[in-house]
Amino acid sequence: MPTDVPAVAPEDVLASGREEESLFARDDNDVLVRREKETRERFQDIVTVVLDGYAVDVPRAVPKTDALGNPLRDTDGGLVPRTTTIYDAALQLVAQGVWTEDDLKARIPVLCHQRHVAPVAVCRMCSVQISSMKRGKLTPGRKLVPACQHRVETNMVVTTRAGVDGYNPETRDKADMKAVERFSADVNGSVKLLAEFLMADHAHPDLGSAKRYDNELGAVFVTLGVDRVRKRLERAPELPSRNTAAAREPANPFDPLLAPSPKPRHLSLPLAPDGHEPERAGGSGAHQAWEDWNARVHDGYPYSSRTVVVDHDKCILCDRCVRACSEVKPFKVIGHTGKGYGTRISFDLDAIMGQSNCVQCGECMTSCPTGALSLRRRVQPRAWADSPTQIPVNPNTPFPADSGFLTADEIQRVWLRYVSPTRGPRVVFPFQSVPYAYLKWNEGAVRKWEIAPGEKKVLCEEGQYGSTAFMLQGSGTFEIYSRIEGTSQAKPGFFARLFGGGKPKGESGFGPLVRVATGDELVLGEMTCLTHRPRTASVIAVADPNNPSLTLSSDAHGRYTATLDPRTPGPVVVYEVTRNMLDMMLRSASARDDLQEMYTFRAIQACVTGGDLCKPLNAEQRERATMLLLTEGAEFRRVEAGDGIVAEGDPASDFYMVRLGTVRVFTTIGGREQVLRLLSAGDHFGEGALLADRPGMRSASVAALDPVELVRVPGTVFRKLIDAFPVLRESLGAAARPAVAGVKHATTPGVLSEYVRQGLYQGQRLLVLDLQSCTRCDECTRACADSHDGNARLLREGLRFGDFLVATSCRSCHKPYCMEGCPVDAIHRRGQHLEVVIENHCIGCGLCERNCPYGSIHMVAREQPNPAAASHPTGNPLMTAARRAVNCDLCKGEEPFCVQACPHVAAHRMTGPDLLDEVLERLGRPVA
CATH class of the missing domain: 3.10.20.30 (Beta-grasp domain)
Structure with a gap:
């Protein structure tokens, strides 16, 4: 390869440009390129x-997917x-x-x-x-x-x-x-x-001393064997930095290589260097290091925000941050500005990142391959009650050692031995594809449990909400107890034999033992993370006295194997991970396939064993029914909100069981939709036409009201199921289900349609005001504000349903949309309580506020103002510190103050079915 590039005349450059343009417009056969729209065919x-x-x-x-691999x-x-x-x-x-x-x-x-x-x-x-x-x-x-x-x-x-x-x-x-x-x-x-x-x-030196991101650009250099730059390509020293403006006029202002970069458009807001939270970990030395770090960022990288260091000189304009901000997240804050050599990314209309509409979600930072957008501070997550209280906010300060919580480097090295039901044993590195910047940002979000030989540990309890899953390294056993599923004693069945659960079922304080899982099942507890529902079982990790140790080895091709050594006892290792880490892990196709394989298998099992269909069966019969469905071709299916499942008038060919979510059954009369029934988790539909002597047509349509998980059973398999268990035919034929579960009054399509339109079926704790008693005194709002630092968690406005006003306050939804996508897992439920908890490490990105369809979450300023804002003479509201999300906390289990404060007993907290029942009763509907 030549060491220098020959000079090219300007006219040759123009001719070459025209030739290249023509090549892009025509294919190799000199035919004009026409981009055809893809079709499903x-x-x-x-x-x-x-x-x-x-x-x-x-x-x-191929099907287009979102960031988590879900088909669009x-x-x-x-x-x-x-x-x-x-x-x-x-x-x-x-x-x-x-x-x-x-x-x-x-x-x-x-x-x-x-x-x-x-x-x-x-x-x-x-x-x-x-x-x-x-x-x-x-x-x-x-x-x-x-x-x-x-x-x-x-x-x-x-x-x-x-x-x-x-x-x-x-x-x-x-x-x-x-x-x-x-x-x-x-x-x-x-x-x-x-x-x-x-x-x-x-290729510029890094700002900090510690690793804060994966330098993908440097890795490509190593792969290609490029370790130096020929002399002519070296960057001219007189070229200005893109982070600051040049203070001179160029000799030729029309030459893009000599023209200064556009001046940064600083807003006239006097940001102070100390406008950040103090370092509380590591003593005075760590505090001084944190102050020095922020001073360097503030002086040399003025476009930075409180979370992200912006270095335009490292930016290669790959557009990964732009697409992350518009395709993965819906904010659309990042674009381009400038031209020629001065082209760079910009925030809004070329504002400083911290003063733009950027919500600090970190998606751009985790997407950047060069460190142009890199980590400035840790998020300091607190997912557990015993989380480290002194996580250094400075990313250059080492994470606390021996805390049981893993560093970013340790998280990347986590490996698991997984025995796939379809692909056999393999070694999985679940976090290897997660961007290092994200792991560094969330250090403290993965903890390691080691259960010594001869000991046990309770991992989770049935009925409690949680936001963590348990990754199993590959050894030990896990006893699974359920008061709901384990209703009778029976010999070990298909699942017990499949997962090594040959032990007799026993009783404990957690209920009957339903099965014993092995350590090579990859993950437990993932359903709670992915569905935001309570735990369906209690899990106890058991390390036998002779529990074999695990060793990892690799061959010459870099393929890993994990070996159990029964001669050497070892601990049972479990990694507990937060929901946001699980979401990032799912962006990897291989990790997603492994997790979805296990999730699908368990979802079908849970739908059969816990649904209404198999209630007449005992535990042994349910296990047989599950095996029949799995082996004969039952299919797990996800349906997005608004999508149709079956259409009125279509031939009836399948039977459906609802695993998760809510669907509506409706007909169309005179072009208007009339809702007949709502079905939710545990319900089923489609059996009427299949039980008839001759196949019939669908008498109504069924569509998803929110994201729904279904088990589709082909008609032939359904007939095999009821032939094997005749009691199911009798129960299906005799069942008379209400239009809405829990409602004792008969409904009409008009009332039910309005109930669905307002989303009241989601509510578990609706705040409703009886307009026959309410005098609009606003005592409920004042009581809420007085008990929550002056920030009321309700608005006395909303839609009417019957004689009731459904106020704008957290509904404690069955499907909490607000929890979807939180980048730092700061919003979740705990224990057996319905209130949605927003932790103090909330970064104020506002994604939960956007996701809530009922306007129940508000963004407010933090209690501690920015020091620069406190000294600003005009008190500009833009100078306040970072926002935080607030919502109704149901007064933390007490009688809500809004209800207590009402002098006319007009404020009530009730579920959606209770509200519907009350409205129907006032309308004088006869009891069904």
């Missing part, structure tokens, strides 16, 4: 792609298709075990691309050479294409930078290896040159 259109001699079959289109659907309920790319085909080779993740990174390095966001192909580090068949001959393309964005085509042959050594040895004899060597050299040379440009302009 292409899910079944399979094409074969050859990457470095390895053939792989992929569909032309359109308004008709159909899957949204997206184009399958060359990088998707390479990922398929990794999934098949042909390549490893390290192989993929070496062959197709990426910087701007993340698998959970749309590709933009701006860095071109993933460039590959493609060849296609033309007139019966394999013809190479005239340009390199980005693998992350280029669509697959039939018989496409792709050459990466791996070269001859990385080519498939089984097909090497049939390939033109001289062409492969030439193509890979072109790819390698181009990608290395791009890396040199990036290194010359963006």
